[in-house]
Amino acid sequence: MSTTETANPAAALDRAAAILDAFDAEHRELTLAALVARCGLPRSTTHRTADRMLRLGWLDKPGERYRIGERLFEISGLAPVRHELREAVLPFLQDLYGATKVAVQLGVLRGPEVLIVEKITGHRPMPMLSAVGGSIPTYCSGLGRAILAHSEPAVVDEVLAAGMPARTPRTLTSADVVRRELAVVAERGWAVDREEGNAGVSCVAAPIFGPLREIVAALSITGPSAAIRPEMAGPAVRMAAAAASRAYSVRR
Incomplete structure (x- = not known):
């Protein structure tokens, strides 16, 4: 030096x-x-x-x-998001993949984006998905909306103020419309991305909470729109996220 x-x-x-x-x-x-x-x-x-x-x-x-x-x-394996969160949630990601046979992801909020902490894709390649350690937009992703729906208003304001460019013709780019969608997500318990991030790809996600019911992450299933039926998948994803929340809270 x-x-x-x-x-x-x-x-x-x-x-x-x-x-x-x-x-x-x-x-x-x-x-x-x-x-x-x-x-x-x-x-x-x-x-x-x-x-x-x-x-x-x-x-x-x-x-x-x-x-x-x-x-x-x-x-990096010593970071809490990798060591504690991933280890607690991974069995439920594996169960969800086994039940759905589509890509399963775990993400946490990092600034205006969602950091992908874990991903299981099996033998079906999905090159459009971010790799572990990569990030995706929060405003137009199922993972992001599942997290934002339970975040503080200031956090939501910061994410939406960072910009919402259209990634596909279906991307919601109005802050008011996204806020209304977040209200639906909070009440329903799971979020949907209908080809907003990638054409032909849909996602269903649900929030993961910590011991004080604070939002810490979200998990999702993602695949070709023809293979993702939100009304059927939503409750299953929500149940997996709830089980993951309990497992993570016990570790904390």
Whole structure:
């Protein structure tokens, strides 16, 4: 580490964070030139910082491309959202997948988006779905609406104020309309995304609560619209989420 980095560790961490932020689901491996372009740091700074991150195991570089290192994967498994929530809910995700044979997902709210914590797809490929660790819009997803329907008004306001661009012709882009939908979700106990995020794909989701009845996550089933019948699937998804809530609350 250089004298400048030693004197200003916060700046060094900011540079490391900028490099990590350059990676996402569409950019899993980056050349040095691509890393420089995406992180916004000078080339020499990027190269020096990335070299240090390689030695720490935060990055890996088996060839000419950088990628996230296994040490970060090991550390991420200690995060409560992965260790406590996922471990408590996973058996119910597996049961739900076994009963429906469509993709099952677990998500938590992260800013204006939903972070995908776990996903089970089986043998049916669904490339349009975000990978674990990826994120999806909150306003037009079943997972997002199941969470927002039980969130504080300020949280809902923040999510809707972040923008609601149309992803398909069926996307609800009016804040008032989304709020009315959230009221229905809160009363019914489960949320529906009818081809709003991806054409031809529908989703049914239900909320997961903590020991104080605070909203912590949501689980969902997602698949081709022809295979998803919300009126039939909704109660089953709600029951799975309720069982997952009890299991998570006991762990807490």
